Amino acid sequence: MRRTRRLVGLALAGALVLSGCAGHARAGAGGAPAEAEKQANREAREAEARLAEHSESRGQQTxxxxxxxxxxxxxxxxxxxxxxxxxxxxxxxxxxxxxxxxxxxxxxxxxxxxxxxxxxxxxxxxxxxxxxxxxxxxxxxxMPTLPKTFAEVRPNLLPVVRGRAFFEQLWLVVKGGPDTSAPVSWKPVDGFLGACLAFDGPDTLQYLGPNELARWGVSFDEAFTVALENLRQRSTEALEQLTPGTCLAPWEDSYASSRLLLDEVVRRCKVRGTPVVLVPHRDLLLITGSEDEDGLRQVATRALRAVMAPRALDGRALRLTASGWVPFMPERLSNAWADFRKLELFTRTRDYEEQTRRLEKLYAEKGEDLFVAAYTPYQDERGRSISYAVWLKGVDALLPRAEVIFFMDPALGEEAPPVGIARWEDVAKVAGDMLVPVKGLYPERYRVKGFPTEEQLAGWQNDPGDLFDEDGP
Known part of the structure; x- marks a missing residue:
């Protein structure tokens, strides 16, 4: 699908100066409860749209x-x-x-x-x-018919790295629930990537699930070990050196990203500090060092282009440690930080947009009027960025894990400013049962129950500009 490319240029309009923020009047009290809920959800989406006025170039599609x-x-x-x-x-x-x-x-x-x-x-x-x-x-x-025995499938077994959201949202596609048996067997690589098994056919790549593994009489770990060895045998070429200490994997076989699973391949790049990788595309593995600022900027620039391409994966970076891969961000004062921040926000926004579409469809089919709130990135004129979500009073909603929450009371009218603005961490400390994590959802979401008290809101009437990190670019 054509994903929204709106990381830079989103505006909160009057909200960021606490003027002109828009709520909407509630549905008429005389209507049926179900219709009132639908109207409340429509108005909630309109309130989000008014709060985030997109300052985009002319010609942007509606x-x-x-x-x-x-x-x-x-x-x-x-x-x-x-x-x-x-x-x-x-x-x-x-x-x-x-x-x-x-x-x-x-x-x-x-x-x-x-x-x-x-x-x-x-x-x-x-x-x-x-x-x-x-x-x-x-x-x-x-799809080709899979071999009947594991001995036959072994030569064509390969590991595939994809974004964790791909695996976590499969139950929404197959009409199941969060406890549904996954149609694809996989394991996490870190906090936001996962790895699965695939049968590499001449024209197609076929993901493998628990049914296939059970039929062959092998465990996921046993099959994954075989897949890694097959990939290792296909990964003998030297890395392409972009600059000293910064490398590019030369393979364009749909498995370049999977090579991050092979430590010996990553370590062929002699980096400054510890190895840092990005896999913004299945055919792109970028490697540099944690202490190489020029290298970090170079891989981030390439990654920003790659996440816009078809079949993109994830824009976030990983650092190799003794215990495996962990998420990585440069120091805030680094010249590379701004691009890594853009990659992070873009990926989270894309994952939440996909999840929002699937959840809205799921609840519509179930006849549930549950509002799936948007995750919205924003960048100001100084290049500082945040993500935010809108919590509306009286609306049954699922809230994304954004950095900032705007609290809106539709009863105050369309031109009323937010009744509170706060960082997520500050709200989570006191929200209690008003903010309940929803099992089985990734990216994470929280069921909104109730609305903060006037006393709590009074403590969150921040100037939105203060919510940016002044140490950031």
Missing amino acids: PEEEQAERDAFAQRAIQALRAAGETRDIHYDAAGFLLRLGSKTGGNADDTVFLGNFFDEYLATAPEQQEEVLSRLTRVRA
């Missing part, structure tokens, strides 16, 4: 125009599938931006064609080559 373009691509994909001989029913899920083949509600991930990456590639491809994108899409729906 949400309606973007959706129309996605829908048109889905129809072209359906036509291509039919031309390729697909005879099953094809159901288009606009909210999930996917096609289900066969049963409309079937939970088999193998019968699902995810359109997002193909759509991004289609838009990034010259018109004369776009048919090739559609041709590759049609091959996804006909």
